[in-house]
Amino acid sequence: MQAIDYCRQKADQSGSSFLAGFRFLPEKQHQAMTVLYAFCRELDDVVDDCSDAQVAQTTLNWWRMDLAKVFEGEMPEHPVNQALRGPVADFALPHDELAAIIDGMQMDLEQARYPDFEALKLYCHRVAGVVGCLIARILGFGNHQTLVYADKMGLALQLTNIIRDVGEDARRGRIYLPVDELQRFSVPAQSILSLKATPEFAALMAFQIERAKQIYREAVAALPPEDKRSQRVGLVMGSIYYALLQEIERDGGQNVLSYKIAIPGPRKKRIALKTWLFGFKP
Structure with a gap:
C-alpha cells in the first residue's frame, strides 16, 4: 500500500464532518488535506487507544522524531509522515505548527x-x-x-x-x-x-x-x-x-x-x- 492510500483509508474510516468539504478541492489540495487529517487522526488515536500512559508518551516521542525527518530530508518510517513530505514542500507547512499538534496530545496525557x-x-x-x-x-x-x-x-x-x-x-x-x-x-x-x-x-x-x-x-x-x-x-x-x-x-x-x-x-x-x-x- 502506498503512503497516500494509507492516508485515504484512515480518512475514509472516520466518517468525520471534517472531510465534508474536501470534495470541492483540486487534487493536490485534496490530497494534502487528506494527509493532514490522517496525521491528526493518528496522533489522536495514540492518546485515545493507549491505556498505558507511558506507552502513549513513548509513542508521541517517536512521532516527534519521525516528523522531524520530514524536514531533515530523511525518509520517515510512518506512511503518514512519508505522505506528508509532499504537502510540506508544496504548501510550505511549518514544522512548528505540525509539532504543536503533538504538544496538544501531550497535554491530554498530562492533565x-x-x-x-x-x-x-x-x-x-x-x-x-x-x-x-x-x-x-x-x-x-x-x-x-x-x-x-x-x-x-x-x-x-x-x-x-x-x-x-x-x-x-x-x-x-x-x-x-x-x-x-x-x-x-x-x-x-x-x-x-x-x-x-x-x-x-x-x-x-x-x-x-x-x-x-x-x-x-x-x-x-x-x-x-x-x-x-x-x-x-x-x-x-x-x-x-x-x-x-x-x-x-x-x-x-x-x-x-x-x-x-x-x-x-x-x-x-x-x-x-x-x-x-x-x-x-x-
Whole structure:
C-alpha cells in the first residue's frame, strides 16, 4: 500500500464532518488535506487507544522524531509522515505548527482538567487552531490576517467537539469544561463523571454553546474579504459544525451526557453546497 492510500483509508474510516468539504478541492489540495487529517487522526488515536500512559508518551516521542525527518530530508518510517513530505514542500507547512499538534496530545496525557478558559484555549490552539492555520496554508491566502481567522475557527470547531463529546469524555474520566465555570454554575465534576443531567448542567451547557457561537461569528468576521473565496472549504467545515452546535442546542444541551449528536450525511452535503455557493453567516 502506498503512503497516500494509507492516508485515504484512515480518512475514509472516520466518517468525520471534517472531510465534508474536501470534495470541492483540486487534487493536490485534496490530497494534502487528506494527509493532514490522517496525521491528526493518528496522533489522536495514540492518546485515545493507549491505556498505558507511558506507552502513549513513548509513542508521541517517536512521532516527534519521525516528523522531524520530514524536514531533515530523511525518509520517515510512518506512511503518514512519508505522505506528508509532499504537502510540506508544496504548501510550505511549518514544522512548528505540525509539532504543536503533538504538544496538544501531550497535554491530554498530562492533565484531565483545565482550570479556566485561557488554559483550555491553549489546548484548543494546539490541537485545532494550528490545524486551522495549516488548512489555510493549503487553501492559500494573500492576507496574513487569514491565519487569525483560521486559528479562531479552529477554536470554534474544537469547542463544538468538546460540547458534543462531554458524555463520551466523561466515560474516559475527562472533563474539558473549565473548572472555574463548573464552579460558577454549581456543577460538581462528579455529577458529570456520573452522567447526571441537572438544571445546573443545562445552564452550563447553554453558556458553552453561546460562547462557541460567538467565536464562530468572530472567526468569520476576521476573514479578509480577498481570501473568502480561497478559504471556502474552511467555511464549509465551519458551517457544518455550527449546524451541529445548533442541533445540540435544540436537543436541550444536556443530552450530550447520554448520546452523541451528529449531522446526517445528506444534510452535511446540503450544508456544504449551500455554503460553497452563498458563504457562511453564523
